Amino acid sequence: MRIAVVGATGMVGQEMLKVLEQRNVQMDELLLVASEKSVGKEVSFKGKQVKVISMKQAIASKPDIALFSAGGDTSLEFAPQFAAVGTTVIDNSSAWRMDPDKKLIVPEINGDSLTEDDKIIANPNCSTIQLVMVLKPLHEKYSIKRVVVSTYQSITGTGVKAVAQMENERTGQKGDMAYPYEIDRNCIPHCDVFLENGYTKEEMKLTNETKKILGDDNVHVTATAVRVPVVGGHSESVNIEFENEFNTGDVRKLLANCDGITVQDMLETNTYPMPLYSKGKDDVFVGRIRRDLSQINTLNCWIVADNLRKGAATNAVQIAEYLISKKVMA
Numbered sequence: 001m002r003i004a005v006v007g008a009t010g011m012v013g014q015e016m017l018k019v020l021e022q023r024n025v026q027m028d029e030l031l032l033v034a035s036e037k038s039v040g041k042e043v044s045f046k047g048k049q050v051k052v053i054s055m056k057q058a059i060a061s062k063p064d065i066a067l068f069s070a071g072g073d074t075s076l077e078f079a080p081q082f083a084a085v086g087t088t089v090i091d092n093s094s095a096w097r098m099d100p101d102k103k104l105i106v107p108e109i110n111g112d113s114l115t116e117d118d119k120i121i122a123n124p125n126c127s128t129i130q131l132v133m134v135l136k137p138l139h140e141k142y143s144i145k146r147v148v149v150s151t152y153q154s155i156t157g158t159g160v161k162a163v164a165q166m167e168n169e170r171t172g173q174k175g176d177m178a179y180p181y182e183i184d185r186n187c188i189p190h191c192d193v194f195l196e197n198g199y200t201k202e203e204m205k206l207t208n209e210t211k212k213i214l215g216d217d218n219v220h221v222t223a224t225a226v227r228v229p230v231v232g233g234h235s236e237s238v239n240i241e242f243e244n245e246f247n248t249g250d251v252r253k254l255l256a257n258c259d260g261i262t263v264q265d266m267l268e269t270n271t272y273p274m275p276l277y278s279k280g281k282d283d284v285f286v287g288r289i290r291r292d293l294s295q296i297n298t299l300n301c302w303i304v305a306d307n308l309r310k311g312a313a314t315n316a317v318q319i320a321e322y323l324i325s326k327k328v329m330a
């Protein structure tokens with residue numbers, strides 16, 4: 001089994017290597033690919049130094065799986081070249097997510113839809129993954145009509161430059177500005193770019209990707225995505241209107257029995273999910289589960305997950321594990 005990580009020196013690429021090591025994914029060879037300027041650099045993996053190679057060299061090596069987190073343009077150009085030599089690509093960019101011929105996969109939800117014909121598989125957006133992990137079991141049991149979600153997204157979702165800006169603001173250092181505004185002590189209602197309809201790309205990803213993963217265009221989703229000076233994970237306040245009535249106790253039990261979900265919902269002990277405590281973990285944490293008193297058949301809850309782990313690297317590696325375990329590869 002030969003696995004490539006494309007974008008190996010980036011924030012998510014580094015997390016992918018950590019997850020591959022922690023989950024002890026069996027492989028005969030690891031190929032690390034990054035920008036031309038990084039070729040020859042050494043990256044530590046399982047206590048050994050692995051040299052970064054060029055995209056061309058990696059394609060020529062015909063890896064079985066290529067985990068991509070190198071931006072949409074790189075993926076659009078090189079994922080098909082890997083696929084052409086028989087590699088199965090799992091891509092973390094938004095390039096392929098809404099392509100009707102590509103699958104958008106959260107293994108716990110729709111991993112079983114994968115076949116050996118899927119040579120380019122899209123990893124959903126981080127804020128989508130944690131949302132649909134909770135929505136899917138609820139949709140199956142109570143049939144969701146509408147979701148209103150407000151996100152509080154970690155600054156790590158923007159990238160290293162934004163994290164550095166926040167840290168510089170805290171220490172009073174001068175440095176590059178990733179945002180035209182102060183990040184620390186602030187909330188910025190602007191994740192990714194604004195579209196004609198007044199929403200940001202991030203907000204429309206939540207709407208469009210959720211529909212695709214649930215396989216139901218009748219699930220209506222509206223979102224507000226906000227950047228907050230927090231590391232460790234994205235948080236989401238979610239209001240869910242169902243077709244059918246529900247019982248909050250049953251909701252808690254249902255979610256607690258789902259792989260990949262941890263319910264943290266005990267008000268008497270102030271137990272609820274928080275990003276500082278989800279950092280480095282792979283589960284999706286849900287709490288503040290309560291009925292919306294203003295509308296029948298409607299639930300409020302609070303969802304937190306590490307956006308670099310289950311929101312990106314771990315979900316991608318879990319797709320690879322699924323492909324390997326189910327021998328879903330040509």
Ligand code: 2RA
Binds near residue numbers: 126153158191
């Ligand atoms: C963000 N989900 O948080 C996007 C990309 N990582 O900015």
